[in-house]
Amino acid sequence: MSDSSLHNTVYTDDAQFGDYFALLKPRVMSLVVFTAFVGLLAAPVAVHPFVAAVCILFIALGGGASGALNMWYDADIDRIMKRTRKRPIPAGKITEGEAKSLGIALSGFSVIMLGLASNFVAAGLLAFTIFFYVVIYTMWLKRWTPQNIVIGGAAGAFPPMIGWAAATGGVSVESVLMFALIFMWTPPHFWALALFMRNDYDDAKVPMLTVTHGRRSTRKHIFVYTVLLAVLAMAAGFTSLGGLVYIVTAVVLNVMFLIGAWRILNRNEDDSEQDNFAVERKFFRLSLAYLFLHFGAILLEAGLDRFGMGTWL
Amino acid sequence: MAMNFRPEHELHKRRFSRNMGLGLVLVCFVCLVFGLTIVKVTNGNVAGAIAGQTE
Known part of the structure:
Protein backbone atom coordinates (compact mmCIF):
# COMPACT_ATOMS: atom_id res chain seq x y z
CA MET A 1 0.00 0.00 0.00
CA VAL A 171 -8.01 18.33 46.87
CA SER A 172 -11.14 18.56 49.04
CA VAL A 173 -14.79 17.47 49.19
CA GLU A 174 -15.83 20.66 47.37
CA SER A 175 -13.46 20.14 44.48
CA VAL A 176 -14.47 16.49 44.21
CA LEU A 177 -18.15 17.55 44.08
CA MET A 178 -17.43 20.04 41.29
CA PHE A 179 -15.67 17.21 39.45
CA ALA A 180 -18.65 14.90 40.08
CA LEU A 181 -21.09 17.49 38.80
CA ILE A 182 -19.45 17.63 35.36
CA PHE A 183 -18.72 13.90 35.39
CA MET A 184 -22.40 12.99 35.89
CA TRP A 185 -23.60 15.71 33.55
CA THR A 186 -21.53 14.51 30.57
CA PRO A 187 -23.37 11.23 29.77
CA PRO A 188 -26.94 12.63 29.54
CA HIS A 189 -25.57 15.63 27.60
CA PHE A 190 -23.81 13.48 24.97
CA TRP A 191 -26.37 10.71 24.79
CA ALA A 192 -29.08 13.27 24.04
CA LEU A 193 -26.82 14.50 21.20
CA ALA A 194 -26.29 10.91 20.02
CA LEU A 195 -30.06 10.38 19.86
CA PHE A 196 -30.51 13.07 17.23
CA MET A 197 -27.06 12.95 15.52
CA ARG A 198 -27.12 9.19 15.18
CA ASN A 199 -25.83 8.79 11.64
CA ASP A 200 -22.56 10.51 12.44
CA TYR A 201 -21.50 8.04 15.10
CA ASP A 202 -22.88 5.06 13.15
CA ASP A 203 -20.87 6.01 10.07
CA ALA A 204 -17.67 6.43 12.08
CA LYS A 205 -18.26 3.08 13.85
CA VAL A 206 -17.84 4.68 17.25
CA PRO A 207 -19.62 2.38 19.71
CA MET A 208 -22.19 4.78 21.10
CA LEU A 209 -24.76 3.40 23.49
CA THR A 210 -27.47 4.13 20.92
CA VAL A 211 -25.86 1.64 18.54
CA THR A 212 -24.64 -1.07 20.90
CA HIS A 213 -27.50 -1.22 23.40
CA GLY A 214 -30.28 0.39 21.42
CA ARG A 215 -32.09 3.67 21.69
CA ARG A 216 -34.54 2.52 24.37
CA SER A 217 -31.65 1.61 26.65
CA THR A 218 -30.02 5.00 25.95
CA ARG A 219 -33.21 6.77 27.07
CA LYS A 220 -33.15 4.77 30.31
CA HIS A 221 -29.47 5.58 30.84
CA ILE A 222 -30.15 9.31 30.35
CA PHE A 223 -32.83 9.21 33.02
CA VAL A 224 -30.73 7.27 35.57
CA TYR A 225 -27.74 9.58 35.15
CA THR A 226 -29.97 12.63 35.44
CA VAL A 227 -31.32 11.37 38.79
CA LEU A 228 -27.78 10.73 40.07
CA LEU A 229 -26.73 14.15 38.81
CA ALA A 230 -29.57 15.83 40.68
CA VAL A 231 -28.48 14.18 43.94
CA LEU A 232 -24.90 15.35 43.49
CA ALA A 233 -25.91 18.86 42.45
CA MET A 234 -28.03 19.22 45.58
CA ALA A 235 -25.27 17.75 47.77
CA ALA A 236 -22.87 20.45 46.56
CA GLY A 237 -25.28 23.02 47.96
CA PHE A 238 -24.60 21.79 51.50
CA THR A 239 -20.85 22.38 51.34
CA SER A 240 -18.96 25.68 51.36
CA LEU A 241 -19.75 25.95 47.62
CA GLY A 242 -23.45 26.39 48.30
CA GLY A 243 -25.74 29.08 49.56
CA LEU A 244 -29.23 30.33 49.00
CA VAL A 245 -28.53 31.40 45.40
CA TYR A 246 -26.99 28.04 44.55
CA ILE A 247 -29.75 26.01 46.20
CA VAL A 248 -32.52 27.91 44.39
CA THR A 249 -30.67 27.61 41.07
CA ALA A 250 -30.01 23.90 41.62
CA VAL A 251 -33.62 23.11 42.57
CA VAL A 252 -35.07 24.90 39.53
CA LEU A 253 -32.55 23.47 37.05
CA ASN A 254 -32.68 19.93 38.37
CA VAL A 255 -36.47 19.85 38.32
CA MET A 256 -36.38 21.05 34.69
CA PHE A 257 -33.65 18.56 33.80
CA LEU A 258 -35.50 15.66 35.46
CA ILE A 259 -38.71 16.55 33.61
CA GLY A 260 -36.75 16.61 30.34
CA ALA A 261 -35.15 13.23 31.07
CA TRP A 262 -38.55 11.78 32.06
CA ARG A 263 -40.04 12.95 28.75
CA ILE A 264 -37.14 11.41 26.83
CA LEU A 265 -37.65 8.15 28.74
CA ASN A 266 -41.33 8.00 27.86
CA ARG A 267 -40.99 8.67 24.15
CA ASN A 268 -40.70 6.12 21.41
CA GLU A 269 -38.80 6.49 18.17
CA ASP A 270 -41.91 7.27 16.12
CA ASP A 271 -42.75 10.25 18.35
CA SER A 272 -39.19 11.50 18.06
CA GLU A 273 -39.01 11.08 14.29
CA GLN A 274 -42.30 12.91 13.93
CA ASP A 275 -41.15 16.13 15.57
CA ASN A 276 -37.49 15.75 14.49
CA PHE A 277 -36.30 14.99 18.02
CA ALA A 278 -37.62 18.25 19.45
CA VAL A 279 -37.61 16.99 23.05
CA GLU A 280 -34.11 15.54 22.77
CA ARG A 281 -32.80 18.75 21.17
CA LYS A 282 -34.42 20.85 23.89
CA PHE A 283 -32.89 18.63 26.57
CA PHE A 284 -29.47 19.02 24.93
CA ARG A 285 -29.80 22.83 24.90
CA LEU A 286 -30.98 22.79 28.50
CA SER A 287 -27.95 20.70 29.47
CA LEU A 288 -25.65 23.50 28.27
CA ALA A 289 -27.51 26.05 30.39
CA TYR A 290 -27.61 23.58 33.29
CA LEU A 291 -23.86 23.36 33.66
CA PHE A 292 -23.22 27.02 32.97
CA LEU A 293 -25.79 28.17 35.55
CA HIS A 294 -24.67 25.74 38.26
CA PHE A 295 -21.10 26.94 37.99
CA GLY A 296 -22.33 30.52 37.64
CA ALA A 297 -24.17 30.11 40.95
CA ILE A 298 -21.05 28.70 42.64
CA LEU A 299 -19.11 31.69 41.32
CA LEU A 300 -21.74 34.10 42.59
CA GLU A 301 -21.71 32.48 46.02
CA ALA A 302 -17.91 32.77 46.12
CA GLY A 303 -18.15 36.45 45.14
CA LEU A 304 -20.78 37.18 47.79
CA ASP A 305 -18.68 35.36 50.36
CA ARG A 306 -15.61 37.46 49.54
CA PHE A 307 -17.62 40.60 50.23
CA GLY A 308 -18.97 39.22 53.48
CA MET A 309 -22.42 38.67 52.02
CA GLY A 310 -22.45 34.88 52.01
CA THR A 311 -25.98 33.63 51.62
CA TRP A 312 -25.62 30.35 53.47
CA LEU A 313 -27.96 30.06 56.42
CA MET B 1 26.96 49.60 -7.27
CA ALA B 2 23.22 49.70 -6.88
CA MET B 3 21.72 47.56 -4.10
CA ASN B 4 19.55 44.83 -5.47
CA PHE B 5 16.86 43.91 -2.93
CA ARG B 6 15.14 40.70 -3.76
CA PRO B 7 11.37 40.93 -3.95
CA GLU B 8 9.49 39.36 -1.05
CA HIS B 9 9.10 35.68 -1.66
CA GLU B 10 5.56 34.45 -2.16
CA LEU B 11 6.05 32.05 0.73
CA HIS B 12 6.42 34.93 3.20
CA LYS B 13 3.16 36.43 2.01
CA ARG B 14 1.36 33.13 2.43
CA ARG B 15 2.71 32.59 5.92
CA PHE B 16 2.35 36.16 7.13
CA SER B 17 -0.59 35.55 9.47
CA ARG B 18 1.04 32.47 10.91
CA ASN B 19 4.36 34.21 11.57
CA MET B 20 2.69 37.32 12.94
CA GLY B 21 0.50 35.21 15.26
CA LEU B 22 3.47 33.25 16.54
CA GLY B 23 5.43 36.46 17.07
CA LEU B 24 2.61 37.96 19.12
CA VAL B 25 2.29 34.77 21.18
CA LEU B 26 6.01 34.90 21.99
CA VAL B 27 5.84 38.59 22.96
CA CYS B 28 2.85 37.84 25.21
CA PHE B 29 4.71 34.94 26.78
CA VAL B 30 7.69 37.15 27.62
CA CYS B 31 5.34 39.73 29.20
CA LEU B 32 3.58 36.98 31.12
CA VAL B 33 6.77 35.52 32.58
CA PHE B 34 7.96 39.03 33.46
CA GLY B 35 4.65 39.82 35.19
CA LEU B 36 4.66 36.49 37.01
CA THR B 37 8.20 37.12 38.22
CA ILE B 38 7.27 40.57 39.55
CA VAL B 39 4.23 39.20 41.39
CA LYS B 40 6.12 36.24 42.85
CA VAL B 41 9.16 38.25 43.92
CA THR B 42 7.20 41.17 45.36
CA ASN B 43 4.33 39.03 46.63
CA GLY B 44 1.95 41.43 44.94
CA ASN B 45 3.34 44.47 46.73
CA VAL B 46 5.29 46.16 43.92
CA ALA B 47 5.51 49.59 45.57
CA GLY B 48 6.68 48.06 48.84
CA ALA B 49 9.30 45.97 47.09
CA ILE B 50 10.66 49.04 45.28
CA ALA B 51 10.82 50.85 48.63
CA GLY B 52 12.86 47.93 50.00
CA GLN B 53 10.25 46.49 52.34
CA THR B 54 10.57 42.82 53.12
CA GLU B 55 7.77 40.48 54.12
Whole structure:
Protein backbone atom coordinates (compact mmCIF):
# COMPACT_ATOMS: atom_id res chain seq x y z
CA MET A 1 0.00 0.00 0.00
CA SER A 2 1.53 3.26 -1.01
CA ASP A 3 1.74 6.10 1.46
CA SER A 4 -0.51 8.27 -0.66
CA SER A 5 -3.29 5.74 -0.42
CA LEU A 6 -3.30 6.03 3.35
CA HIS A 7 -4.50 9.60 3.30
CA ASN A 8 -6.82 10.99 0.71
CA THR A 9 -6.25 14.55 1.91
CA VAL A 10 -4.34 16.89 -0.38
CA TYR A 11 -2.49 19.72 1.35
CA THR A 12 -2.95 22.70 -0.89
CA ASP A 13 -3.05 25.77 1.39
CA ASP A 14 -0.61 26.84 4.03
CA ALA A 15 -2.16 26.69 7.46
CA GLN A 16 -2.83 30.05 9.01
CA PHE A 17 -2.57 30.92 12.67
CA GLY A 18 -6.31 30.39 13.15
CA ASP A 19 -6.00 26.81 11.90
CA TYR A 20 -3.51 25.98 14.62
CA PHE A 21 -5.77 27.69 17.14
CA ALA A 22 -8.70 25.59 15.91
CA LEU A 23 -6.65 22.48 16.73
CA LEU A 24 -6.94 23.46 20.39
CA LYS A 25 -10.75 23.12 20.26
CA PRO A 26 -11.55 26.67 21.38
CA ARG A 27 -15.19 25.86 22.18
CA VAL A 28 -14.21 23.11 24.59
CA MET A 29 -11.52 25.41 25.93
CA SER A 30 -14.13 28.00 26.86
CA LEU A 31 -15.82 25.44 29.16
CA VAL A 32 -12.43 24.55 30.63
CA VAL A 33 -11.65 28.23 31.26
CA PHE A 34 -15.00 28.89 32.89
CA THR A 35 -15.05 25.85 35.20
CA ALA A 36 -11.37 26.22 36.16
CA PHE A 37 -12.03 29.89 36.91
CA VAL A 38 -14.95 28.95 39.18
CA GLY A 39 -12.86 26.28 40.92
CA LEU A 40 -10.07 28.75 41.53
CA LEU A 41 -12.33 31.50 42.86
CA ALA A 42 -14.51 29.20 44.96
CA ALA A 43 -11.42 27.99 46.84
CA PRO A 44 -11.00 29.41 50.34
CA VAL A 45 -7.49 30.70 49.56
CA ALA A 46 -7.18 34.04 47.76
CA VAL A 47 -4.84 34.07 44.77
CA HIS A 48 -3.25 37.17 43.25
CA PRO A 49 -5.37 38.10 40.19
CA PHE A 50 -2.41 37.98 37.82
CA VAL A 51 -1.34 34.54 39.06
CA ALA A 52 -4.97 33.38 38.81
CA ALA A 53 -5.19 34.58 35.19
CA VAL A 54 -1.90 32.85 34.32
CA CYS A 55 -3.09 29.60 35.95
CA ILE A 56 -6.35 29.67 33.99
CA LEU A 57 -4.41 30.33 30.79
CA PHE A 58 -2.17 27.30 31.26
CA ILE A 59 -5.04 25.05 32.33
CA ALA A 60 -6.80 26.11 29.11
CA LEU A 61 -3.62 25.51 27.11
CA GLY A 62 -3.31 22.03 28.61
CA GLY A 63 -6.92 21.35 27.62
CA GLY A 64 -6.15 22.69 24.13
CA ALA A 65 -3.08 20.45 23.87
CA SER A 66 -5.15 17.38 24.63
CA GLY A 67 -7.65 18.58 22.00
CA ALA A 68 -4.85 18.72 19.41
CA LEU A 69 -3.71 15.21 20.34
CA ASN A 70 -7.30 14.02 20.11
CA MET A 71 -7.58 15.49 16.60
CA TRP A 72 -4.31 13.81 15.61
CA TYR A 73 -5.46 10.38 16.76
CA ASP A 74 -9.04 10.69 15.57
CA ALA A 75 -8.25 12.21 12.16
CA ASP A 76 -9.56 9.09 10.41
CA ILE A 77 -13.02 9.25 11.98
CA ASP A 78 -13.11 13.06 11.83
CA ARG A 79 -12.99 12.70 8.03
CA ILE A 80 -16.15 10.61 8.13
CA MET A 81 -18.34 12.53 10.58
CA LYS A 82 -20.26 15.51 9.25
CA ARG A 83 -19.76 17.41 12.51
CA THR A 84 -15.96 17.13 12.40
CA ARG A 85 -15.22 17.16 8.68
CA LYS A 86 -14.19 20.81 8.70
CA ARG A 87 -11.56 20.42 11.42
CA PRO A 88 -8.04 21.48 10.33
CA ILE A 89 -6.71 17.95 9.63
CA PRO A 90 -9.63 16.56 7.59
CA ALA A 91 -9.88 19.93 5.83
CA GLY A 92 -6.27 19.45 4.68
CA LYS A 93 -4.87 22.53 6.42
CA ILE A 94 -2.62 20.80 8.94
CA THR A 95 -0.89 17.43 8.79
CA GLU A 96 -1.44 14.80 11.46
CA GLY A 97 2.25 14.96 12.40
CA GLU A 98 2.05 18.71 12.99
CA ALA A 99 -0.99 18.29 15.26
CA LYS A 100 0.77 15.56 17.23
CA SER A 101 3.94 17.64 17.68
CA LEU A 102 1.99 20.72 18.70
CA GLY A 103 -0.09 18.70 21.17
CA ILE A 104 2.92 17.07 22.82
CA ALA A 105 4.86 20.34 23.01
CA LEU A 106 1.96 22.30 24.48
CA SER A 107 1.16 19.52 26.97
CA GLY A 108 4.64 19.61 28.48
CA PHE A 109 4.80 23.37 28.32
CA SER A 110 1.42 23.97 30.00
CA VAL A 111 2.11 21.47 32.83
CA ILE A 112 5.51 22.97 33.65
CA MET A 113 4.23 26.54 33.47
CA LEU A 114 1.23 25.75 35.69
CA GLY A 115 3.58 24.14 38.20
CA LEU A 116 5.79 27.23 38.24
CA ALA A 117 2.84 29.63 38.44
CA SER A 118 0.96 27.78 41.19
CA ASN A 119 2.06 24.41 42.58
CA PHE A 120 2.87 20.92 41.41
CA VAL A 121 -0.34 19.35 42.73
CA ALA A 122 -2.27 21.42 40.18
CA ALA A 123 0.35 20.65 37.54
CA GLY A 124 0.14 16.92 38.32
CA LEU A 125 -3.65 17.01 37.99
CA LEU A 126 -3.33 18.79 34.65
CA ALA A 127 -0.82 16.20 33.42
CA PHE A 128 -3.16 13.42 34.53
CA THR A 129 -6.10 15.10 32.77
CA ILE A 130 -4.18 15.26 29.48
CA PHE A 131 -3.09 11.64 29.87
CA PHE A 132 -6.64 10.57 30.72
CA TYR A 133 -8.22 12.36 27.77
CA VAL A 134 -5.65 11.32 25.19
CA VAL A 135 -4.64 7.81 26.26
CA ILE A 136 -7.54 6.47 28.34
CA TYR A 137 -10.39 8.10 26.43
CA THR A 138 -9.23 8.82 22.87
CA MET A 139 -6.89 5.89 22.27
CA TRP A 140 -8.49 3.23 24.42
CA LEU A 141 -12.13 3.65 25.40
CA LYS A 142 -13.68 5.74 22.63
CA ARG A 143 -13.61 3.01 19.98
CA TRP A 144 -13.95 0.11 22.36
CA THR A 145 -16.83 0.57 24.77
CA PRO A 146 -20.21 2.33 24.68
CA GLN A 147 -19.36 3.59 28.17
CA ASN A 148 -16.71 5.79 26.47
CA ILE A 149 -18.67 8.94 27.27
CA VAL A 150 -19.06 8.05 30.95
CA ILE A 151 -15.40 7.41 31.70
CA GLY A 152 -14.09 9.92 29.17
CA GLY A 153 -16.25 12.57 30.78
CA ALA A 154 -13.84 12.53 33.71
CA ALA A 155 -11.27 14.36 31.60
CA GLY A 156 -13.65 17.28 31.10
CA ALA A 157 -14.50 17.24 34.79
CA PHE A 158 -10.99 17.90 36.08
CA PRO A 159 -10.58 21.66 35.32
CA PRO A 160 -12.47 23.02 38.40
CA MET A 161 -10.48 20.57 40.52
CA ILE A 162 -7.24 21.87 38.98
CA GLY A 163 -8.36 25.46 39.59
CA TRP A 164 -9.11 24.61 43.22
CA ALA A 165 -5.73 22.87 43.58
CA ALA A 166 -3.96 25.87 42.04
CA ALA A 167 -5.34 28.00 44.88
CA THR A 168 -5.17 25.57 47.81
CA GLY A 169 -2.46 23.11 46.78
CA GLY A 170 -4.77 20.18 47.48
CA VAL A 171 -8.01 18.33 46.87
CA SER A 172 -11.14 18.56 49.04
CA VAL A 173 -14.79 17.47 49.19
CA GLU A 174 -15.83 20.66 47.37
CA SER A 175 -13.46 20.14 44.48
CA VAL A 176 -14.47 16.49 44.21
CA LEU A 177 -18.15 17.55 44.08
CA MET A 178 -17.43 20.04 41.29
CA PHE A 179 -15.67 17.21 39.45
CA ALA A 180 -18.65 14.90 40.08
CA LEU A 181 -21.09 17.49 38.80
CA ILE A 182 -19.45 17.63 35.36
CA PHE A 183 -18.72 13.90 35.39
CA MET A 184 -22.40 12.99 35.89
CA TRP A 185 -23.60 15.71 33.55
CA THR A 186 -21.53 14.51 30.57
CA PRO A 187 -23.37 11.23 29.77
CA PRO A 188 -26.94 12.63 29.54
CA HIS A 189 -25.57 15.63 27.60
CA PHE A 190 -23.81 13.48 24.97
CA TRP A 191 -26.37 10.71 24.79
CA ALA A 192 -29.08 13.27 24.04
CA LEU A 193 -26.82 14.50 21.20
CA ALA A 194 -26.29 10.91 20.02
CA LEU A 195 -30.06 10.38 19.86
CA PHE A 196 -30.51 13.07 17.23
CA MET A 197 -27.06 12.95 15.52
CA ARG A 198 -27.12 9.19 15.18
CA ASN A 199 -25.83 8.79 11.64
CA ASP A 200 -22.56 10.51 12.44
CA TYR A 201 -21.50 8.04 15.10
CA ASP A 202 -22.88 5.06 13.15
CA ASP A 203 -20.87 6.01 10.07
CA ALA A 204 -17.67 6.43 12.08
CA LYS A 205 -18.26 3.08 13.85
CA VAL A 206 -17.84 4.68 17.25
CA PRO A 207 -19.62 2.38 19.71
CA MET A 208 -22.19 4.78 21.10
CA LEU A 209 -24.76 3.40 23.49
CA THR A 210 -27.47 4.13 20.92
CA VAL A 211 -25.86 1.64 18.54
CA THR A 212 -24.64 -1.07 20.90
CA HIS A 213 -27.50 -1.22 23.40
CA GLY A 214 -30.28 0.39 21.42
CA ARG A 215 -32.09 3.67 21.69
CA ARG A 216 -34.54 2.52 24.37
CA SER A 217 -31.65 1.61 26.65
CA THR A 218 -30.02 5.00 25.95
CA ARG A 219 -33.21 6.77 27.07
CA LYS A 220 -33.15 4.77 30.31
CA HIS A 221 -29.47 5.58 30.84
CA ILE A 222 -30.15 9.31 30.35
CA PHE A 223 -32.83 9.21 33.02
CA VAL A 224 -30.73 7.27 35.57
CA TYR A 225 -27.74 9.58 35.15
CA THR A 226 -29.97 12.63 35.44
CA VAL A 227 -31.32 11.37 38.79
CA LEU A 228 -27.78 10.73 40.07
CA LEU A 229 -26.73 14.15 38.81
CA ALA A 230 -29.57 15.83 40.68
CA VAL A 231 -28.48 14.18 43.94
CA LEU A 232 -24.90 15.35 43.49
CA ALA A 233 -25.91 18.86 42.45
CA MET A 234 -28.03 19.22 45.58
CA ALA A 235 -25.27 17.75 47.77
CA ALA A 236 -22.87 20.45 46.56
CA GLY A 237 -25.28 23.02 47.96
CA PHE A 238 -24.60 21.79 51.50
CA THR A 239 -20.85 22.38 51.34
CA SER A 240 -18.96 25.68 51.36
CA LEU A 241 -19.75 25.95 47.62
CA GLY A 242 -23.45 26.39 48.30
CA GLY A 243 -25.74 29.08 49.56
CA LEU A 244 -29.23 30.33 49.00
CA VAL A 245 -28.53 31.40 45.40
CA TYR A 246 -26.99 28.04 44.55
CA ILE A 247 -29.75 26.01 46.20
CA VAL A 248 -32.52 27.91 44.39
CA THR A 249 -30.67 27.61 41.07
CA ALA A 250 -30.01 23.90 41.62
CA VAL A 251 -33.62 23.11 42.57
CA VAL A 252 -35.07 24.90 39.53
CA LEU A 253 -32.55 23.47 37.05
CA ASN A 254 -32.68 19.93 38.37
CA VAL A 255 -36.47 19.85 38.32
CA MET A 256 -36.38 21.05 34.69
CA PHE A 257 -33.65 18.56 33.80
CA LEU A 258 -35.50 15.66 35.46
CA ILE A 259 -38.71 16.55 33.61
CA GLY A 260 -36.75 16.61 30.34
CA ALA A 261 -35.15 13.23 31.07
CA TRP A 262 -38.55 11.78 32.06
CA ARG A 263 -40.04 12.95 28.75
CA ILE A 264 -37.14 11.41 26.83
CA LEU A 265 -37.65 8.15 28.74
CA ASN A 266 -41.33 8.00 27.86
CA ARG A 267 -40.99 8.67 24.15
CA ASN A 268 -40.70 6.12 21.41
CA GLU A 269 -38.80 6.49 18.17
CA ASP A 270 -41.91 7.27 16.12
CA ASP A 271 -42.75 10.25 18.35
CA SER A 272 -39.19 11.50 18.06
CA GLU A 273 -39.01 11.08 14.29
CA GLN A 274 -42.30 12.91 13.93
CA ASP A 275 -41.15 16.13 15.57
CA ASN A 276 -37.49 15.75 14.49
CA PHE A 277 -36.30 14.99 18.02
CA ALA A 278 -37.62 18.25 19.45
CA VAL A 279 -37.61 16.99 23.05
CA GLU A 280 -34.11 15.54 22.77
CA ARG A 281 -32.80 18.75 21.17
CA LYS A 282 -34.42 20.85 23.89
CA PHE A 283 -32.89 18.63 26.57
CA PHE A 284 -29.47 19.02 24.93
CA ARG A 285 -29.80 22.83 24.90
CA LEU A 286 -30.98 22.79 28.50
CA SER A 287 -27.95 20.70 29.47
CA LEU A 288 -25.65 23.50 28.27
CA ALA A 289 -27.51 26.05 30.39
CA TYR A 290 -27.61 23.58 33.29
CA LEU A 291 -23.86 23.36 33.66
CA PHE A 292 -23.22 27.02 32.97
CA LEU A 293 -25.79 28.17 35.55
CA HIS A 294 -24.67 25.74 38.26
CA PHE A 295 -21.10 26.94 37.99
CA GLY A 296 -22.33 30.52 37.64
CA ALA A 297 -24.17 30.11 40.95
CA ILE A 298 -21.05 28.70 42.64
CA LEU A 299 -19.11 31.69 41.32
CA LEU A 300 -21.74 34.10 42.59
CA GLU A 301 -21.71 32.48 46.02
CA ALA A 302 -17.91 32.77 46.12
CA GLY A 303 -18.15 36.45 45.14
CA LEU A 304 -20.78 37.18 47.79
CA ASP A 305 -18.68 35.36 50.36
CA ARG A 306 -15.61 37.46 49.54
CA PHE A 307 -17.62 40.60 50.23
CA GLY A 308 -18.97 39.22 53.48
CA MET A 309 -22.42 38.67 52.02
CA GLY A 310 -22.45 34.88 52.01
CA THR A 311 -25.98 33.63 51.62
CA TRP A 312 -25.62 30.35 53.47
CA LEU A 313 -27.96 30.06 56.42
CA MET B 1 26.96 49.60 -7.27
CA ALA B 2 23.22 49.70 -6.88
CA MET B 3 21.72 47.56 -4.10
CA ASN B 4 19.55 44.83 -5.47
CA PHE B 5 16.86 43.91 -2.93
CA ARG B 6 15.14 40.70 -3.76
CA PRO B 7 11.37 40.93 -3.95
CA GLU B 8 9.49 39.36 -1.05
CA HIS B 9 9.10 35.68 -1.66
CA GLU B 10 5.56 34.45 -2.16
CA LEU B 11 6.05 32.05 0.73
CA HIS B 12 6.42 34.93 3.20
CA LYS B 13 3.16 36.43 2.01
CA ARG B 14 1.36 33.13 2.43
CA ARG B 15 2.71 32.59 5.92
CA PHE B 16 2.35 36.16 7.13
CA SER B 17 -0.59 35.55 9.47
CA ARG B 18 1.04 32.47 10.91
CA ASN B 19 4.36 34.21 11.57
CA MET B 20 2.69 37.32 12.94
CA GLY B 21 0.50 35.21 15.26
CA LEU B 22 3.47 33.25 16.54
CA GLY B 23 5.43 36.46 17.07
CA LEU B 24 2.61 37.96 19.12
CA VAL B 25 2.29 34.77 21.18
CA LEU B 26 6.01 34.90 21.99
CA VAL B 27 5.84 38.59 22.96
CA CYS B 28 2.85 37.84 25.21
CA PHE B 29 4.71 34.94 26.78
CA VAL B 30 7.69 37.15 27.62
CA CYS B 31 5.34 39.73 29.20
CA LEU B 32 3.58 36.98 31.12
CA VAL B 33 6.77 35.52 32.58
CA PHE B 34 7.96 39.03 33.46
CA GLY B 35 4.65 39.82 35.19
CA LEU B 36 4.66 36.49 37.01
CA THR B 37 8.20 37.12 38.22
CA ILE B 38 7.27 40.57 39.55
CA VAL B 39 4.23 39.20 41.39
CA LYS B 40 6.12 36.24 42.85
CA VAL B 41 9.16 38.25 43.92
CA THR B 42 7.20 41.17 45.36
CA ASN B 43 4.33 39.03 46.63
CA GLY B 44 1.95 41.43 44.94
CA ASN B 45 3.34 44.47 46.73
CA VAL B 46 5.29 46.16 43.92
CA ALA B 47 5.51 49.59 45.57
CA GLY B 48 6.68 48.06 48.84
CA ALA B 49 9.30 45.97 47.09
CA ILE B 50 10.66 49.04 45.28
CA ALA B 51 10.82 50.85 48.63
CA GLY B 52 12.86 47.93 50.00
CA GLN B 53 10.25 46.49 52.34
CA THR B 54 10.57 42.82 53.12
CA GLU B 55 7.77 40.48 54.12
